[in-house]
Amino acid sequence: MRIPANSCANWPVRWQKTDMCGRYFLAEEQNERLLKLLAGMDGNPLAGMVQLGEVFPTQMAPVIVNENGKAKVRPMKWGFPFGSGGKVVINSRSEKSDYTPMFQKAVRERRCLIPVSGYYEWRRTASGAKTKDKFSIVSKGGQEKGMMYLAGVWGEFQGGFANGGFDAFAVLTRDADEQIRPYHNRMPVVIDSENLKKLWLFAPPEMPYQELRRQFEFPELYVDAVEPKPAPRQLDMMDDGFADLQPQE
Secondary structure, three states: OOEEEEOOOOOOOOOOOOOOOEEEEEEEOHHHHHHHHHOOOOOOOOHHHEEOEEOOOOOEEEEEEOOOOEEEEEEEOOOEEOOOOOOOOOOOEEHHHHHHOOOHHHHOOOOOEEOOOOOEEEOOOOOOOEEEEEEEEEHHHHHHHHHEEEEEEEHHHHHHHHOOOOOEEEEEEEEOOOOOOOOOOEOOOOOOOOHHHHHHHHOOOOHHHHOOOOOOOOEEEEEEEEEEEEEEEEOOOOOOOOHHHHHOO
């Protein structure tokens, strides 16, 4: 059953102070846009490791980056490494990304878009405990176009993939609006506007980050109480599917 997110405003709104839940999904069924986006990784040796269906932290996922003024899709791990023991940081609080040491360089020079079909949250009890009631959250633009986009940043670690290391990304988050507060106190930065997608990717490093942040929007969101369970599979790569993100000549 799909319902507008703000129709659940009478649910409990107390929770533990954590960032957005660490799951999103890439639903491949009848999703030509996703297949075309993933085709941009054709020839990349990591393309076969990209996770479809439910995506967890540390897994490989497609990310759109600015590569010499063009939008290119790359496979990257979800989460910036932190400390020892395989710990990762999967989110960056957008309110302070520009002065958080881990993200301040990336938010100026390595911004990215994370294509998703939607993301997951769980209903919370009055004490903040997470229940088993799981919901997918999709923007209106994502529902109409078959894909929604999250603002993110990326980095190169241990020299980056090109030098034997790896590339990784993190999702920017913000305070939840009234649509999402019944589920969580934080939400990812969702970008539905085509102009804002291009601005986020291609704005020059000297453009003040806070000016970019002021452009963030609160798109209309929908909640689906039916848990999608798309099964991962090996992809056949197709043609470039993100020409609409390229800057105009």
